[in-house]
Amino acid sequence: MRICIVGGGVVGLTGAYFLAREGHDVTILESGEDVALMASFANGAQLSYSYVAPLADPAVLPQLPAWLLSSDSALRYVPRLDVRQWRWCLAFLQACRTTTSNRIALELLQLGALSRAALRELVEHESIDFDHVQNGKLVVYRDAHAFRLARKKVDLLAEGGASQTALDRNGCLECEPSLEFASATIVGGVHTSSEEAGDCLRFCRELANVLRDRYHVNILTGTRVLGWVRQGRQVVAARIAGGDVRADAFVLSAGTACVDLAEGLGLRLPIYPLTGYSLSAPAVAERAPAINVTDLHRKVVYARLGEQLRVAGMVEITGADESQRDVRLATLIRHVKEIFPLAADYDSAQTWCGHRPATPDSKPFVGATEYSNLWLNTGHGALGFTLACGTARLLTELLQGRPTSVDARAYSLDRLS
Ligand SMILES: Cc1cc2nc3c(=O)[nH]c(=O)nc-3n(C[C@H](O)[C@H](O)[C@H](O)COP(=O)(O)OP(=O)(O)OC[C@H]3O[C@@H](n4cnc5c(N)ncnc54)[C@H](O)[C@@H]3O)c2cc1C
Incomplete structure (x- = not known):
């Protein structure tokens, strides 16, 4: 499946990793000149x-x-x-x-236990030093x-x-x-x-290299998503300067910017x-x-x-x-x-x-939306580095229609509506 992730912070990058390892063709659209220049830059580690x-x-x-x-x-x-x-x-x-x-x-x-196991597996598999x-x-x-x-x-x-x-x-x-x-x-x-x-920025930079070199993930930095092309309840493409990026599925992992990006599709993210x-x-x-x-x-x-x-x-x-x-x-x-x-x-x-x-209840949003091919993986608050690998795992399981390692209903957008 061609999957487009919006946002190259720790959440977008880990999401890309677990999806790419399952054989998906992943593109990350990142507005910054490099990955992880926003909330993932110099957090509490x-x-x-x-x-x-x-x-x-x-x-x-x-x-x-x-x-x-x-x-x-x-x-x-x-x-x-x-x-x-x-x-x-x-x-x-x-x-x-x-x-x-x-x-x-x-x-x-x-979710923390899932994340610890997933990070450990990633670090062992890829020998990332952070x-x-x-x-x-x-x-x-x-x-x-x-x-x-x-x-x-x-x-x-x-x-x-x-x-x-x-x-x-x-x-x-x-x-x-x-x-x-x-x-x-x-x-x-x-x-x-x-x-x-651990150092979140180093983790993100090393992971980005692994994604490019080993999993052929296309990381387009300096690429801001400006809006969407949609057809009914389906997202067809992300609109960027000078063109559209088409994919079979889209994942919102753009940190605080997700609110405006979702609003462009009529969705309200708290x-x-x-x-x-x-x-x-x-x-x-x-x-x-x-x-x-x-x-x-x-x-x-x-x-x-x-x-x-x-x-x-x-x-x-x-x-x-x-x-x-x-x-x-x-x-x-x-x-x-x-x-x-x-x-x-x-x-x-x-x-x-x-x-x-x-989010108001400190739990991230991970899962489907009312658009058939738009997914959320965002809202990690004060625990984004801690939970990123766990939510990446959960997202991958949901996207593939597999049984989930934790109860996914706890992370749905509906829980707060
Ligand atoms: C002071 C502080 C201390 C913290 N300490 C810890 C800690 O000790 N442990 C812990 O687990 N967590 C900690 N956190 C939380 C953690 O840093 C965040 O939860 C995490 O970095 C969020 O990652 P993210 O990928 O969702 O967002 P971000 O890192 O913000 O990434 C989102 C990305 O999306 C990109 N983007 C935005 N809009 C667009 C667009 N339209 N098109 C394309 N790209 C776009 C941005 O440029 C950005 O790179 C701390 C946070 C802060 C602020």
Whole structure:
């Protein structure tokens, strides 16, 4: 089958890989000058297969006033005259119910397990080098109430097969001694030894080479999809400057741009950009954390990528607005220096701002649409690197009409309508 994937980020590339391996003739249309220059560029590097708690969680409700009022808050919400933002926020609040949030966490845990296995298979098969390590993850809590809720989540996820350990303050310091500067504020943590990390951009670039050289995937960079040619409920071609690209099936994997692309076909996708920031700085070997760390209070993640320390965080529901970029990056660096003051040469840090393509319930959309040959694989939010290989697998199974490894209904567009 000739399959055209729109978007060459981590989701589009992994989708192309699993489809091409089944013998399909795959083309990727990517508007950027290279692959992975948008959300997949300098993310937090976490492959958090077990720590899959959705952003929509009952614990966020008491924090709403801070989101609205504090410019320093890790989560920030600035209301806009934007119907998409309001709709998204309403659906987000609905997903914050305890039963919904727990169900989603278990569903994402299953998808995470599928993704871990699929990534492992890909890496073994193709020998891709992207500073991939299985060094575990420690999520530290500075608030006793949040830690109590986290312990309940550990029990819940254990039912779904996750193996995590709750630690007290001393346990956290034993696990990651470089947390010494934050020790007075830590109340406990959750350690997951099986978690992994890697450089998403390197992964994407190496995978693109494999796709071109070994699987003859046609990756057309600098090629923006402008619209569609359709016939009834079928997409005939993607319209690009100077022509049309025809295919038997089309997959939308264009991150936050999927909303407008789908709207061109009369489809409404509840995906909203959640802005975040990262910095990459030369690590000081003996002082930087050896394992992946999440400072939950600040919503900041830390990962060692070779000689670098990657730090990422903050969630802003402000649209694709980057006007506060410098202020927010300065806040991020201040938070980072509080917890790991000696871990890296922060003066030499490279900074970045990206937009997570987020659904209100933190689950991606994978599956069919009301167009017979248009498929979705998008909306991975804060877990796109983690879940990309799993959703690529699921998409491949659905497209081929095979039984699926996880319940595909959980990822359909209908679930939110
Ligand atoms: C600060 C931050 C930290 C993060 N940390 C982590 C983490 O630690 N772990 C994790 O798992 N995830 C993390 N994420 C999330 C993850 O990075 C994203 O979920 C993932 O990159 C989304 O990939 P994507 O391919 O869907 O989107 P993108 O990477 O944005 O790719 C979409 C592509 O589509 C292209 N495109 C757009 N419009 C068109 C068009 N009209 N025609 C053709 N091409 C088009 C774009 O140029 C782009 O290359 C983080 C995100 C951010 C912002």
